[in-house]
Amino acid sequence: MYLVALASSINCAETDLTAEFRDQFLLTYQHMLLSRVLEEKLGSLYRAGGRIVGGVYLGKGQEAFSAALGVQLRKGKDIYGPLIRDQAGRIAFGEPIIDTVRTYLGAVTGPMRGRDGNIHRGRPKEGHMAMISHLGSLLSVVAGGLFARRLAGRLGDSIGATSIGDGGTSTGAFHEGLNMAAVEKLPIIVSIANNQYAYSTPNTRQYACENLVDRAAGYGIEGVTVDATDLASCLKAFRAAVIRARDGGGPQMVVGTLLRLAGHGEHDDASYIPDKARQGPSARDCLQVAEDYARDRGWMSSAELRELNEEVRRNIDQTVSKVSKEPAPDPFKENWQALSCAELVEGQHEA
């Protein structure tokens, strides 16, 4: 969309970075920006009250790490199991923002049709798995999709990818899923966004190893760490991981260090995060870091950035206003059937 306009005005002076990398960087930056502005909008809708029922869970500060993975994946070919903080990754994967807005507003036109909300959304047939809340449980599902493709002889060069937070790595499901994926040598990227807190719980109460990446050895898989506030590093790390997975290297763990720059949800002021952490290097805003990086290299001017910003805002406002006019689900039109085989659905046995 915006990339063409931007890239055409670029004078790629740096020799150590290819034009391809520059293009991917700028494309990813746009996904990050779209995600950030969309989430700001969702936050303000939440605070205004009335429109969004339930919570709003933002990925502010995690866009670079999330989108750097999403942008490596090819919708329709790869299988992606995003989690709470992956608005940017979902956009990069190709989820239209109208799916996000419709799901948050519970619109019947959205992929979840008002039956599920906010971050619990996806289109499994397009390779976008719809997370359930239970952390860790998506890893084995993504692995299963790859396993079935391999059995059917149509894995080709497709890969899977799924994300989790530091807290989610403590679940049994995460361990079982990753161990199984390793045993089956499946091409799956497991990205761990270590934002140092799980809701209010700090890393010290979550795990006792030095670094989460140390666990990779225990699973017999490769693992790397990356400064997740730095888009360029994230892109390089995920690119390399994807290549290793495609080349038969099995599961790849990528651990990113960062801080979430929002509450756990919009209801949460994150007062448990001490000032020291807020001023530390992992509290850098990845969007700002990426902007500076691109501007320093002459990839983007301030004017272009402003223009892009405005276009993104217009796009989001239009989407929200369109969805606001769409019908809410009607309980009388809902079929209330949890089985696909209608003949096996029980009568309601109500008085």
Added chain:
Amino acid sequence: MSITYLEAIREAQYEALREDPSVFLYGQDIATFGGAFKATKNLSKEFPNRVFDAPISEDAMVGMAIGAAVEGARPIIEMQFADFSSIGFNQIVNQAATLFWRTNVPCPITIRLPSGGTAGSGPFHSQSMEAIYAHYPGLVIVTPATVEDAYWMLLDSVKLNDPVIFCEHKFLYYHLKADQIGDRELPIGKARIARPGRHATIVTYSAMVHEALRAAEELQLDGYQIEVVDLRSVKPMDTDTILASVARTGRLLALGEAFPWGGVTAEIIARVTTDGFHLLDAPPMRLNSKDTPIPYHPNLWKSHRPTTSTIAAALRRLLRN
């Protein structure tokens, strides 16, 4: 020639693998070893690369089946014992059971649960989990009591576009035999009159069908004709067949091997009293196991679960009322 309940389960899996290349089997020790009970004996040889040993990870096994189903496969997961499905509980009730409703993508997986008590198996190799799973929307729960049902309902389960919890009773594995597997008679969702009668109805399922039939024999000596309804699937539950039977007999005993709190027998009573109160000539009765973990020693185990004699005693009380 005769075929056991266990062999019927193996044969059904053989047939499912033969008929449909998208079927595969995943479970602990099921490949070369043929499974803890040999329900997959030789299948890995007959179908190379379709039968896989799984790590001891029930959560991941079910999760992987769900992902595979999204990709068009029809996996059969073997739990080594029903009891261990508790480790896969979250994937079953939250991921598999909600998938279609949330996303409109069906989840055709079959999870085999070697269920129920056998002497000496103790608290963690004897459980009956059907009620737990039946509680959740989005699952089909089948509980075959005969060799034919073990065969046909397993094949039907694999073909069904929804997650099926296939509760196969270990007590029937070797004891129960049929001369041959006849034609498929009833679809999943329909109950069967295992024995016609007119003085009282026992509604039951799985291994308890056979205890009920023996108790009915005993009561016949006293001149009573007891009807036995085999539910075949506890969800959906064939309420029409239950009500029609109670309409004939006026008396109901709901019988199950599972723990007494809530569960299938409570559901049977609830349905009959709400939809067919006027059909009852006496208060309905329930008979379940005792409300303790399942004991190890045969002396204790035999008293923990309903048996022919406790069922017969219950029937006599029911008929006196």
